[in-house]
Amino acid sequence: xxxxxxxxxxxxxxxxxxxxxxxxxxxxxxxxxxxxxxxxxxxxxxxxxxxxxxxxxxxxxxxxxxxxxxxxxxxxxxxxxxxxxxxxxxxxxxxxxxxxxxxxxxxxxxxxx
Amino acid sequence: xxxxxxxxxxxxxxxxxxxxxxxxxxxxxxxxxxxxxxxxxxxxxxxxxxxxxxxxxxxxxxxxxxxxxxxxxxxxxxxxxxxxxxxxxxxxxxxxxxxxxxxxxxxxxxxx
Numbered sequence: 001x002x003x004x005x006x007x008x009x010x011x012x013x014x015x016x017x018x019x020x021x022x023x024x025x026x027x028x029x030x031x032x033x034x035x036x037x038x039x040x041x042x043x044x045x046x047x048x049x050x051x052x053x054x055x056x057x058x059x060x061x062x063x064x065x066x067x068x069x070x071x072x073x074x075x076x077x078x079x080x081x082x083x084x085x086x087x088x089x090x091x092x093x094x095x096x097x098x099x100x101x102x103x104x105x106x107x108x109x110x111x112x113x
Numbered sequence: 114x115x116x117x118x119x120x121x122x123x124x125x126x127x128x129x130x131x132x133x134x135x136x137x138x139x140x141x142x143x144x145x146x147x148x149x150x151x152x153x154x155x156x157x158x159x160x161x162x163x164x165x166x167x168x169x170x171x172x173x174x175x176x177x178x179x180x181x182x183x184x185x186x187x188x189x190x191x192x193x194x195x196x197x198x199x200x201x202x203x204x205x206x207x208x209x210x211x212x213x214x215x216x217x218x219x220x221x222x223x224x225x
Contacts (some may be wrong), residue, residue, distance in 0.1 A: 034212075034213075043217045043218055049212060091154070093156045093157070100162070101147065101159055104158070104159075
């Protein structure tokens with residue numbers, strides 16, 4: 001149990017375009033989901049906390065207008081990287097909270113050309 | 114300020130021996146700790162957790178020890194297997210919140 005999926009697993013896009021990443025909890029409902037970013041050989045950096053039915057809470061230094069988060073249902077949160085630039089290239093990971101534990105998706109590798 | 118620290122960036126252990134991964138924290142208000150395992154280009158996988166009211170939790174080959182006075186926790190893997198080779202993250206959070214503070218990770222390599 002406690003499986004979280006992410007789609008797509010890998011995406012390449014041109015600079016200036018927007019990319020949407022989906023995060024789904026497959027066998028449980030999650031009122032809270034999280035979005036992380038991981039740079040090579042570094043720890044997971046929390047970007048924002050996504051709460052179902054309300055606005056996301058962004059960490060300091062994360063642009064909310066650039067990283068749009070929507071948590072429209074108890075099993076789905078989306079992260080949209082708007083007007084992507086090469087510096088947005090990274091590994092994005094979501095997690096869903098369930099019984100005191102976060103369960104992570106497999107991650108999405110974004111490459112902006 | 115790094116509230117959760119993993120001071121060893123890497124560790125090599127022979128197959129069959131014990132792997133000990135360490136984690137230190139600074140905030141005594143943390144009340145729940147977890148260990149995750151991560152392979153490259155994948156999301157972290159939950160391994161084991163421990164509440165601050167306990168000092169030990171065991172699950173198969175994995176045991177987590179918590180020393181509150183020293184603000185230190187460790188993960189023991191016995192016996193270590195080549196498939197255990199991965200990056201291990203410890204994480205801490207406060208009761209009533211799911212927001213985790215992650216350590217920087219320790220890369221474990223189990224040698225066959």
